[in-house]
Amino acid sequence: xxxxxxxxxxxxxxxxxxxxxxxxxxxxxxxxxxxxxxxxxxxxxxxxxxxxxxxxxxxxxxxxxxxxxxxxxxxxxxxxxxxxxxxxxxxxxxxxxxxxxxxxxxxxxxxxxxxxxxxxxxxxxxxxxxxxxxxxxxxxxxxxxxxxxxxxxxxxxxxxxxxxxxxxxxxxxxxxxxxxxxxxxxxxxxxxxxxxxxxxxxxxxxxxxxxxxxxxxxxxxxxxxxxxxxxxxxxxxxxxxxxxx
Amino acid sequence: xxxxxxxxxxxxxxxxxxxxxxxxxxxxxxxxxxxxxxxxxxxxxxxxxxxxxxxxxxxxxxxxxxxxxxxxxxxxxxxxxxxxxxxxxxxxxxxxxxxxxxxxxxxxxxxxxxxxxxxxxxxxxxxxxxxxxxxxxxxxxxxxxxxxxxxxxxxxxxxxxxxxxxxxxxxxxxxxxxxxxxxxxxxxxxxxxxxxxxxxxxxxxxxxxxxxxxxxxxxxxxxxxxxxxxxxxxxxxxxxxxxxx
DNA sequence: TACGTTTGTGTATATCGAACACAGTGTAAT
DNA sequence: ATTACACTGTGTTCGATATACACAAACGTA
Numbered sequence: 001x002x003x004x005x006x007x008x009x010x011x012x013x014x015x016x017x018x019x020x021x022x023x024x025x026x027x028x029x030x031x032x033x034x035x036x037x038x039x040x041x042x043x044x045x046x047x048x049x050x051x052x053x054x055x056x057x058x059x060x061x062x063x064x065x066x067x068x069x070x071x072x073x074x075x076x077x078x079x080x081x082x083x084x085x086x087x088x089x090x091x092x093x094x095x096x097x098x099x100x101x102x103x104x105x106x107x108x109x110x111x112x113x114x115x116x117x118x119x120x121x122x123x124x125x126x127x128x129x130x131x132x133x134x135x136x137x138x139x140x141x142x143x144x145x146x147x148x149x150x151x152x153x154x155x156x157x158x159x160x161x162x163x164x165x166x167x168x169x170x171x172x173x174x175x176x177x178x179x180x181x182x183x184x185x186x187x188x189x190x191x192x193x194x195x196x197x198x199x200x201x202x203x204x205x206x207x208x209x210x211x212x213x214x215x216x217x218x219x220x221x222x223x224x225x226x227x228x229x230x231x232x233x234x235x236x237x238x239x240x241x242x243x244x245x
Numbered sequence: 246x247x248x249x250x251x252x253x254x255x256x257x258x259x260x261x262x263x264x265x266x267x268x269x270x271x272x273x274x275x276x277x278x279x280x281x282x283x284x285x286x287x288x289x290x291x292x293x294x295x296x297x298x299x300x301x302x303x304x305x306x307x308x309x310x311x312x313x314x315x316x317x318x319x320x321x322x323x324x325x326x327x328x329x330x331x332x333x334x335x336x337x338x339x340x341x342x343x344x345x346x347x348x349x350x351x352x353x354x355x356x357x358x359x360x361x362x363x364x365x366x367x368x369x370x371x372x373x374x375x376x377x378x379x380x381x382x383x384x385x386x387x388x389x390x391x392x393x394x395x396x397x398x399x400x401x402x403x404x405x406x407x408x409x410x411x412x413x414x415x416x417x418x419x420x421x422x423x424x425x426x427x428x429x430x431x432x433x434x435x436x437x438x439x440x441x442x443x444x445x446x447x448x449x450x451x452x453x454x455x456x457x458x459x460x461x462x463x464x465x466x467x468x469x470x471x472x473x474x475x476x477x478x479x480x481x482x483x484x485x486x487x488x489x490x
Numbered sequence: 491t492a493c494g495t496t497t498g499t500g501t502a503t504a505t506c507g508a509a510c511a512c513a514g515t516g517t518a519a520t
Numbered sequence: 521a522t523t524a525c526a527c528t529g530t531g532t533t534c535g536a537t538a539t540a541c542a543c544a545a546a547c548g549t550a
Contacts, residue, residue, distance in 0.1 A: 032278075034276070078348065104322070105320065112318050114322055116346045203498085203499090208537090222548085223547085226546080449507095463516095468525085469527040470527050
């Protein structure tokens, strides 16, 4: 039931074909595989995006799927999600939030896999971001109608969690450059929430959170009156620290 | 790696001793066991309680643990939590809410077990409730300092989730008899939240939810002015339907 | 210098949570 | 029958917060 991971990290999601073969010869040892799926959000062109990979399962040809992998026997569940993120994006020290565990018997065509979903927010334009295969692509959330496995449901669940958390916690930190205008921040919130927000009320609300400090710099390269730049006072939420209430 | 469940249902939590023995002879097939842990809340004597079993692990002698079991290979994760609840309490059709999945490598002394926590609310005095062993006991939440495994952390997480949900969803339905006074409801909320509440404000708030209907009956057997009885308009939240927003 | 676009700011209104008091009704004891 | 006791049932005020909404100033461009 244990699957060589070095093989898997460069391929798409889980490869249970060999495990399924083992199952028939050693049924008493085959129980349930444990995996993590990472919903890696990015932000670009005023759209919330998610990093997907083309499914290499016949059952799901032409569909995309989330990035996931089996959890290693000597690896914490949280650490597995962090490893997937690192292996896929080269990013370290990024906020990861556990969302829900999906455990329907038939959710994976090759065998029984229980998968815990995490979401993460990364800066698409970060110089540290290193997408290590051509198979990975950013997809606008709005354009996604169908994914492999139950990944659409996982995605929807994570989007909803993200929406619930952005007003209470400065999770969007990683989606923006270090310095940004309030307008940019508002556009980000609008993209995540899928609504438009009143500008004055938004600024008041954000000001009350006390998350930002205003810089003595103006945005540049815009064709209108430039706004003041801001930055987050605190470091981005830390790896796996999660959200404290 | 697959463990006979009929043996387990009457014993305490997981029994991985045999699995651990298998591990050394067939390391390549031993991956990770998947379990569920149920935090079954009850309410009695104005206290929030939880159903616990005495741990039969040497490592945790004299400690109590939550009710859990391994998930069967052909059983949905949610169904496993439902089965544990049914096997332990005889109760059917009860609200269950997934809360979090705990996956630290060292959380179980006998081997690698990833466990998904659920909470549930049951009526301690229900005639349907049938606690099928003498090893199960209700413990006041406030009195619990330490549990086996990481179960104290699981319990705390579930209590917190319950506290967050009771004002938005009529989850406490199952903790009360069919007809109850507003005072009884308030005492229940106070027990769950661990605070005292202003009576007039509480009644206003509950009235706004529109969850209750007032009956033409008064409470009986009290030594003071009796209050009007109320009941929930809707059926209790359903099995595994979860909370919809 | 006029236009287009965005910045930056404040007020009025409705809603919500928190604090708070008093008359009424049933029981139990005398 | 009277009284003590314990709880029911109810409304207002205050501060905080959400929402709706308008206008002058700044910068770039033509």
